[in-house]
Amino acid sequence: MLDVKSVQQRLATLAVQFRDYLELSRKSSMTRADRRRIADAEKELARIIEPEERSDLLVNVSTVADFYGITVRQVQNWVRQMGCPKLRHGLYDLKTVHAWWMEHILDRDSKESMDAKKKYWTWKAEDERLKVEQKAGKLVDVEGVKRAAFTEGRRVRDAILNVPARISAQLAVMRDQFEVEQYLADELKQSLRTLSSEQPADE
Numbered sequence: 485m486l487d488v489k490s491v492q493q494r495l496a497t498l499a500v501q502f503r504d505y506l507e508l509s510r511k512s513s514m515t516r517a518d519r520r521r522i523a524d525a526e527k528e529l530a531r532i533i534e535p536e537e538r539s540d541l542l543v544n545v546s547t548v549a550d551f552y553g554i555t556v557r558q559v560q561n562w563v564r565q566m567g568c569p570k571l572r573h574g575l576y577d578l579k580t581v582h583a584w585w586m587e588h589i590l591d592r593d594s595k596e597s598m599d600a601k602k603k604y605w606t607w608k609a610e611d612e613r614l615k616v617e618q619k620a621g622k623l624v625d626v627e628g629v630k631r632a633a634f635t636e637g638r639r640v641r642d643a644i645l646n647v648p649a650r651i652s653a654q655l656a657v658m659r660d661q662f663e664v665e666q667y668l669a670d671e672l673k674q675s676l677r678t679l680s681s682e683q684p685a686d687e
Contacts, residue, residue, distance in 0.1 A: 501525055502529065504525065505526070508525070509522060541578035541579045542571070543578050544574050545560070548578065566588060567588075569581060569584055640679060643675050643678065643679055647671055651668070651671050
């Protein structure tokens with residue numbers, strides 16, 4: 485039920501405030517107190533007549549943060565970096581904020597989720613392709629190659645290290661440098677032939 489008397493009193497108060505505002509604004513010279521009264525009157529009149537501030541969903545930043553389950557700092561980042569609407573310092577119309585959130589945050593999160601799923605299925609398909617190629621013998625076993633290279637390297641090392649033991653006695657009796665060099669060359673060639681003809685032992 486409309487309280488007519490209350491409405492009449494409110495209107496009378498507004499009329500007085502508006503009249504005072506007009507009188508102050510028409511003064512040719514104003515004091516600091518006059519300017520402060522004008523600013524206060526403008527705020528009061530704006531609060532009453534601005535349609536966006538008549539919403540039933542006017543909330544502060546903490547309420548917005550609680551509503552979306554985020555921090556106050558995140559809400560402030562929305563405003564600064566992404567254009568989240570706010571009425572003035574610390575005041576938000578939750579309906580307007582939610583419409584913005586639906587367009588800018590929800591849609592972006594959905595796109596990121598789809599991108600993540602696409603990456604997952606791409607990786608899964610690649611994994612399956614590699615398994616098929618491995619079964620068909622088209623892929624190199626990296627660990628097997630490493631083991632074979634290590635075994636072959638050790639075989640070459642052992643063959644080289646065995647040369648001094650085999651030739652030391654013969655070198656001891658040789659006096660001619662040319663004969664020594666020839667003997668060494670023959671021994672090394674023999675070692676290389678042996679290495680090239682031998683099959684590496686399986687580990």
